[in-house]
Amino acid sequence: MCQxxxxxxxxxxxxxxxxxxxxxxxxxxxxxxxxxxxxRIIAEQLGxxxxxxxxxxxxxxxxxxxxxxxxxxxxxxxxYTANGMSVWDVDDTFIDEAGEQLGQLDMVxxxxxxxxFPPEWTYNLFAMVHGHxxxxxxxxxxxIADLLGNRxxxxxxxxxxxxxxxxxxxxxxxx
Amino acid sequence: xxxxxxxxxxxLQHDFPVCDRPFAVLAETLHSTEDELIARxxxxxxxxLLTRFGPMYNAVNMGGALxxxxxxxxxxxxxxxxxxxxxxxxxxxNYQRDHEMNMWFVLATETQQELExxxxxxxxxxGIPVYNMPKQKEFFVGLHFKA
Numbered sequence: 001m002c003q004x005x006x007x008x009x010x011x012x013x014x015x016x017x018x019x020x021x022x023x024x025x026x027x028x029x030x031x032x033x034x035x036x037x038x039x040r041i042i043a044e045q046l047g048x049x050x051x052x053x054x055x056x057x058x059x060x061x062x063x064x065x066x067x068x069x070x071x072x073x074x075x076x077x078x079x080y081t082a083n084g085m086s087v088w089d090v091d092d093t094f095i096d097e098a099g100e101q102l103g104q105l106d107m108v109x110x111x112x113x114x115x116x117f118p119p120e121w122t123y124n125l126f127a128m129v130h131g132h133x134x135x136x137x138x139x140x141x142x143x144i145a146d147l148l149g150n151r152x153x154x155x156x157x158x159x160x161x162x163x164x165x166x167x168x169x170x171x172x173x174x175x
Numbered sequence: 176x177x178x179x180x181x182x183x184x185x186x187l188q189h190d191f192p193v194c195d196r197p198f199a200v201l202a203e204t205l206h207s208t209e210d211e212l213i214a215r216x217x218x219x220x221x222x223x224l225l226t227r228f229g230p231m232y233n234a235v236n237m238g239g240a241l242x243x244x245x246x247x248x249x250x251x252x253x254x255x256x257x258x259x260x261x262x263x264x265x266x267x268x269n270y271q272r273d274h275e276m277n278m279w280f281v282l283a284t285e286t287q288q289e290l291e292x293x294x295x296x297x298x299x300x301x302g303i304p305v306y307n308m309p310k311q312k313e314f315f316v317g318l319h320f321k322a
Contacts, residue, residue, distance in 0.1 A: 074224055077223060
């Protein structure tokens, strides 16, 4: 009984916060207003005070629900027209140090460990490499190969030849 | 694009402050003014040089499910299978790549169960096995595109 009395209000608070966070995501997933006080504008739309909105955004940054707040450039317009998905067969013992090293390199924009499907797919480390042209991507990949040395048993690079579909990731508004 | 635009892009790829007057705060470090920065960001969004301004949410940490999936699609069926796969709303991006594993798409759903159902439905619709390669670990990426 005692526990129930103690825990229920907490759960209710958590539910309310989760619901508020969801409304914040819906209100900001297509972007922030480009204005002097962007957070105040969103807070007014949501009917909450600006400080609460800012606190929730900071909380979502802290637990990585928000990667960052900022801009995303169109990399094609910046001249980075070539991209290759480099894939590496790295001994599991070295995967963390290899992943961390690759993430530090210029032009590597994503770096993930993913499952293998042997024998047809033995690559477990994926690094997206961007460049101004295909040669620059190839050069970057060969630098990565040098860096990994014999920690990588083999690697390959998959250039994209066509974008078949590109839509954003969106939470559905459940109302 | 001039030096200030480049500076804005390079700085805002890393962080945009959470405070009452974020552009005013940035104006100090970028040696500009609040009004100028607002105008520049709006112009770059309008021209398509910037595709987004705001929080970047991590779908998985939001409780959703996200995975990279690959298929080996026979050349002669490529267009047909593309249409079949793209018809699923859960398919967010889809790329053709020059490899035997030639179709790579990202599935995004609100739950893990929906993700698994969608994977099964795609394999069923196309008659082609789908390799599900969700990230097991994400490594920190310094990023970004130097403008």
